[in-house]
Amino acid sequence: MSRAAEDPEVAAAGTRPGPAAPGRRGRPRSAAADSAIIEAVLRLIEDGVSIGDLSMERIAREAGVGKATVYRRWPGKSALMLDVMRSLDAQGPRLDGASVRDDLVSLLEFLRRRGLARRSSALLRTVVAHVQTQPELWAEYHDTVVRGRHEALLDVLRRGMANGEIRTDRDPETLADLFVGPLLARALLHEWKELPEGFAADVVDMVLEGVRPGPRAAAG
Amino acid sequence: MSRAAEDPEVAAAGTRPGPAAPGRRGRPRSAAADSAIIEAVLRLIEDGVSIGDLSMERIAREAGVGKATVYRRWPGKSALMLDVMRSLDAQGPRLDGASVRDDLVSLLEFLRRRGLARRSSALLRTVVAHVQTQPELWAEYHDTVVRGRHEALLDVLRRGMANGEIRTDRDPETLADLFVGPLLARALLHEWKELPEGFAADVVDMVLEGVRPGPRAAAG
């Protein structure tokens, strides 16, 4: 529980009460235990504990659960971590589609408020650190969290290129990095808390208009 | 040894043969052991081993050194890691200062080729992941590697603002993130090898001119 409400990136831990077969006999698995375990992992990661320092014993302790209850659901830490990634909520913002510029601001503002908030940024740092040793973990995180937002951003950019609002002589992927990169740099390298308000709109306007002075400096 | 020559970010491990007092008696400490240990840590991190999975035993094994030899120099893993950070070489590129645009390209090109190469990016990912639990580690890395480059970038930007080549209505720190962020996003989120050639110049020109189409799209 605790801070989950403040950081909706990781809201829905999802119930996975094991193979809830209809003809199942005996005491059913506790859905509360499932979410308690996943929530415990997220809480530990949020506190900066790296995956290497995450032991199954510690997870069970933090979740207030017996170790056997964890092993009854997952064969090991890797499998558990994969399900933790799958539990993340990566819903994006609604775009009204009126202005390309406004949609870009909405996307980046959403990223600023949720995607790079305390827990989410800790998660990102932790997962990224294990890219080489556990590529499946990054793959799962990417599929669950990154992919959707990236596609949404590319859609807006392509719309702008069709509109004539965005130059068409560059790769959309590169353009996407121009918008996302600055937020990422701030969140990972400088700030550990929420990025300043207005930062998203600032970045969008500067990337659109360029940092050279001139008539264009007034954002359209 | 090994790949150090390919990635000059981590060239000079520096000799720290303990308190090499002049009146020191007995067999002197081996400078080779010093660099073997530090080099072993860097090699392990390069292979994706996170700090949590780095044990003193494993480090000594990898370095081909007795465990006591490690503990004779450092009281524990934290102190060793700090010296590993201090051993990094963060020399920047020479800037001819003719054009702000060219200096920016030089800085980002240097970052692409060295600062975000294989070993350096693995190091960055690992250190960033432990920001919360070991802030001193990040502080040391920042002082040794990041600060100098950041200052150099700010200098160029301020020169451009005085020149009239860069708009003056924004914080130089924010401007810096616009240039560095896209490379960072690529290196940390997408590519695990070297970034494509020409990427640095592309980013500089697009940030300078903006991504809107028009007469300015031709880089000056």
Add this chain to the structure above:
DNA sequence: GGCTTTCGATACGGATCCGTTCCGTATCGA
């Protein structure tokens, strides 16, 4: 009420690590 499965808790053998200590050898200053 029986049967089955899960629950938290505890304990297990085996493994790894920590930080220290000791070994026999190597390498320095005096």
Add this chain to the structure above:
DNA sequence: TCGATACGGAACGGATCCGTATCGAAAGCC
């Protein structure tokens, strides 16, 4: 040559972890 210190290697007691097993209690089906 002698005393001092460092070397790689091995072992130590204590701690933590892994994955499994077992316990009595709880919670479902039939």
